[in-house]
Amino acid sequence: MATLRKRNGRWQVQVRRQGFPIQSRSFRSKADANEWARLIERQQDRQELGPDRKALKSITLAHLVARYRDEIVPQKRGSAVETILLNRFLRYPICQKTLNDLTTADFAAYRDQRLKEPKHRSDKPVTPKSLKRELSPLSHMFRHAVVEWEIPLRNPLDGLKLRVVDNKRERRLLVGELDRLLESTKKGRNKLVAPIILFALETAMRRGEILTIQFRHVDFGRLSLVIPESKSGYSRVIPLTRRAVAILEALRLEDAKPTDLAFPITPIALRLQWDRLTARAGIDGLNFHDLRHEAISRLFELGLTVPEVASISGHRTLAQLMRYSHANQETVRTKLQGPETGESSHH
Known part of the structure; x- marks a missing residue:
């Protein structure tokens, strides 16, 4: 912020800003002093002036991460998972x-170290895609620090190379896997896991959407459900199958309040339950999100059009749904072959 004062017939101007060294100069005219102050402030905004190294030397990366975790993360969706990532x-x-000392090279060394480490409770190494998700909150933290906290630093993650091969998952339930999953839920303590699995297959909803369903969102008479906010930030209303409604009705107690959660379990708890469940069932390579893929594929196999499926799944572009097109290949082949006549028409 610039301050001006007239002294000994000259205008003295001083620009003070957190993280930058104090800039001062004197001019004969007030107009020149104001113009110079605006120039300095613009240069600071564009990071054209070097930061105050003394200020940066007094702040560790740990201090910045802790401040971001405590002040910003609680306001975000998915704060529980992000807090765990930052604490780790x-x-x-x-x-x-x-x-002051932090560089992209430091994050490159961290990247290389993480990619060699096994995942939690697994002997498989961390994938570049997983690491990219872990680094995303940190990148946002650096941008927030510059804009909101006026800490004059450059994002060291901007130049970090992380080759991510986007292998879109096409994992579907194999024959017998659903029965094994449901049978294994009987050995677990949490009795919500089985209903959640079945509900996911009936609705194609994301895990986060399922776990935020309140009974006031359900129209039991019209067989519909309001999703107030999805991953894309939009609300939508989806039709419910009678099986989906039956699952919700079985969970609704007589004294249930409209704001009560239909599935009162945290995302972290469900993730842990899922890992134990698949291990008990002896099923490898199946994520909870694969149930959404399975459900959407089944919708296509029922003959629903792309707009109809999109209205249920929440996808907003055709490209996002194209990954499920393989689900209908058997139907396409049948249509191409035409009806069987039992006798060739060619002689």
Whole structure:
């Protein structure tokens, strides 16, 4: 912020901003002083002036991460998962670096270290795609620090190379896997897991959407459900099958309030339950999100059109739904072959 004062016939101007060294100069005219102050402030906004190294030397990456975790993350959707990611990141030596010393090379070393580590409770290494998701909150943190907290630093993740091969999953339930899953739920303590699995297959809803359903969102008479906010940020109304409604009715107690959750379980708890469940069932390579893929594929196999499926799944572009087109290949082949006549028409 610039301050001006007239002294000994000259205008003295001083520009103070957190993270930058104080800039001062004197001019004969007030107009020149104001113009110079605006120039300095624009240069600071564009990061054209070097940051105050003294300020950056006093802030560690750990301090920045902790502040972001405590002040910003609680306001975000998915805050529980993001908090876990940030707490785990704080255990790495890179967090002891000051912002003055932090470079892209430091994150490159961290990247290489993470890609060699096994996933939690698994002997498989962390994938570049998983690591990219972990780094996303940190990248947002750096941008927020510059804009909102006026900490003059450059995002060290901007130049980090992370080759991600987007292998879109096409995993569907194999014969007998659903029965094995449901049978294994009987050995678990949480009795909500089986209804959640069946509801996911009936509705093609995402895990986060399912776990935020309140009974007031359900129209039991019209067999419909309001999803107030989806991953894309939009609300939508979807039709429910009678099986889906029956699942919800079985969970609704006589004294249930409209704001009560239909599936009162946290995302973290469900994730842990899913890992234990698939292990008990002896099923490899099946994620909970694959149930959504299975459900959408089944909708296409029922003969629903792309707009009809999109109205249920929440996809907003045709490209997003094209990955499910393989589900209908058998139907397409049948149509191409035409009806069987039992006798060739060619002689």
